[in-house]
Amino acid sequence: MKYSELEHVEGESSGKKLSEEAREDCMQNSKRGGWTTFPYIIGTELGLSLAATGWGCNLTVYLITVFSLKSIHATQISSIVAGSSNLFPIAGAILADSFFGSFSVISIFSIISLSGMILITLTASVDFLRPPPCTSASLGALYTGIVLASLGAGGTGITLATMGANQFQHNHEHSIFFNWYFVISYACIATSSTVVVYIQERVSWGLGFGVCVAANLSGFMVFMLGKQYYRYVKPKESPFTSIARVVGAAIMKRNAARSNCYFYGTAELSRLNCGPTTDFSFLNNAALKPESNQSSDLLLDKRSWKLCTVEEVEDLKxxxxxxxxxxxxxxxxxxxxxxxxxxxxxxxxxxxxxxxxxxxxxxxxxxxxxxxxxxxxxxxxxxxxxxxxxxxxxxxxxxxxxxxxxxxxxxxxxxxxxxxxxxxxxxxxxxxxxxxxxxxxxxxxxxxxxxxxxxxxxxxxxxxxxxxxxxxxxxxxxxxxxxxxxxxxxxxxxxxxxxxxxxxxxxxxxxxxxxxxxxxxxxxxxxxxxxxxxxxxxxxxxxxxxxxxxxxxxxxxxxxx
Structure with a gap:
């Protein structure tokens, strides 16, 4: 968002000029981002994706051939790992959008994934952790490494893609970025499934996992090198909070008297007088104005847990x-x-x-x-x-x-x-x-x-x-x-x-x-x-x-x- 646009929005919402701090942040962001950051984002994705897919795609074979796990048990573990790696990105996205920002989340989770891959590598290269025999210490190190590596890989995936898209302002630039992002992702999967897997099975598991560690470390270093060039987006309220507010408000006002006085959030929308739909009508209570203030939207709290806008109710529907x-x-x-x-x-x-x-x-x-x-x-x-x-x-x-x-x-x-x-x-x-x-x-x-x-x-x-x-x-x-x-x-x-x-x-x-x-x-x-x-x-x-x-x-x- 440009400085003039940000000032216009702020002026409409609060009637005051931007603070000096907001002005400085906006001016700094206007000079950052763009195609200058592209090599850093893509380089980071190349390293992190190669690392994550390198240890994950051959995990079943590693569990069977090295740790002597039963084949079906190994496939179940791999399925759980794959499931976790696809669920953790949701948590990473929420943390980035609502609390810490994308840069901090990617940095932290990159270190977590690196720690996990180091542990997995140790189980294949250090004598007292490498089976046989398969001891409780080796299994503990393996499972801890798998959890950390899965958590780290999940926390960086979607968040890195979002941060990369945030560096650009135009839709056609977003399209070009995502095309290259997914090309790199698929290339990493193909490379891991062939070259890295071949090293693991034909040379040594320790060297194969070591390649993953090196790739993760390289990706993290490339990401940090671009720190001064990135455009940063400040965290804001999670959309899931809005959903929770609608449910909470509807429950608290489940016995409220029916009326046509709904909260729209702005005077302009209120004048349109387009009430909520009749689908899931019990949720409409969340947007009912209190009887003490049914005349104006301007005096009502737009972030109350007792009152939501009609738009928020319709979003949940x-x-x-x-x-x-x-x-x-x-x-x-x-x-x-x-x-x-x-x-x-x-x-x-x-x-x-x-x-x-x-x-x-x-x-x-x-x-x-x-x-x-x-x-x-x-x-x-x-x-x-x-x-x-x-x-x-x-x-x-x-x-x-x-x-x-x-x-x-x-x-x-x-x-x-x-x-x-x-x-x-x-x-x-x-x-x-x-x-x-x-x-x-x-x-x-x-x-x-x-x-x-x-x-x-x-x-x-x-x-x-x-x-x-x-x-x-x-x-x-x-x-x-x-x-x-x-x-x-x-x-x-x-x-x-x-x-x-x-x-x-x-x-x-x-x-x-x-x-x-x-x-x-x-x-x-x-x-x-x-x-x-x-x-x-x-x-x-x-x-x-x-x-x-x-x-x-x-x-x-x-x-x-």
Missing amino acids: TLLKIIPLWSSSILLSATIGVFMSLILLEALTMDKHFGDNFEVPAASFLTFNILSTCISLSILDRLVFPMWQKLIGHYPTPLQRIGVGHIINIIALVGSALVENKRLQVVKNLHLDDQPGSVVPMSAFWLVINLTIIGISEALHYPGQVAFYYQEFPESLRNTATAMISLIVGIGFYSSAVVIGLIRRATDWLPDDINEGRADYVYWIMSGIGMVNFAYYLICAKFFNYGAAMKLSVHSDPYGN
Whole structure:
């Protein structure tokens, strides 16, 4: 915001001129930011993302091969870690927006992640912590390191992206920044899944984790070097506080007499006399003016826990309407989490050779999912969506994209069940089910088919969800809207760990050696859950009404902007 604009806003809200301190802050920020900060932000993302994905993508294999954990137990731990890494960004975003600011949060969480990765590295390189034997000290160091590294990675992810966007003032600059930001993120995932994983499995785990430590430290140092160039945004009230205030005020005034005297916050909105909607009408009490002051909005407290504006009430109603659609995405992510866990265990038991001499690490097969997503995004953006627009007359809506993503996800799960059934037939024919740790003479590249299909699904439903939440969330929650995907993925991975635990408790389909189990049945169960969830999604989508902004934007471009 420019100095003149800030002075105008302050003058309207308080009727006083800006303080000298506010003037100085504004003048300083006007000289900061811009493309000067771009190398520092991108360099930081390069280091931190490479570090986080480097230890995380191969964690299951490390737990199985070095710490001798049972395979299913290891996948559950990895799912919980993946879930935590996607939930912690929400906490980081709230801390940055409401209390400490982005710079402080990124700095602190970078140090936390560095500490965690150092501990993980020590478990692979220091004699008294490196199994065998697997002692309580080594497990304690490992789990502490995992928690710290997950917390640190989560706290920097979304916050760094937000801080990077804050360096620019124009929408087209934001678009360019985010494009490069996500290109770097995907490049780091691809590098970690191939180069870093290869070092870990073929050279040494200590050196592989050491690369992650060096990357984290480098990212932190690059971030600190740009300190004098950054544009800083001061923390403000969390939008979640507004939600809590609406709920609290509605409860406290649940027995209030009905009237048409609602609090709008400004005299201009009050004169429009457009009252709250009738949906979730019990929340309207939160905006009812007290009987002692129903004549003026100017004397009322806009941050009271007993009184909220009509806009704040309507914002909460919008969130409540979105929740059913949001919940359907959790089960979608849960099926993907189970898929990713089992696909890695399958790869560990199959022939991973590419040619005669080169063996692909099991975790590197997940790279095909990333490549599929990236390629699919390009094809959808440049070919499919424009063709859709010519045939139908408008670009597909976010809900349509998400729905197609559901269908393709189910196809991938069915395909995975068929491939696993074929693998188990080979196991049975060769009597490998009573030979723990045996390698099935079936190419692991059969798994690439369904990894590719899942990638196509993700290219549809993840961007569709981002567009949907961004367009439908209230204005005050726009920054939080894009973080909803991270929250969904986090809860989805937690759910996948729970699902695997329940299946193990109720059946014998997932023993410690999957050659003795029936993982194909698990895929069929996930396919069934996906179908039921898709039906639930269709019902929610049918009864959802797009906001006015979305109805206009659907004709403009493939992302509804």
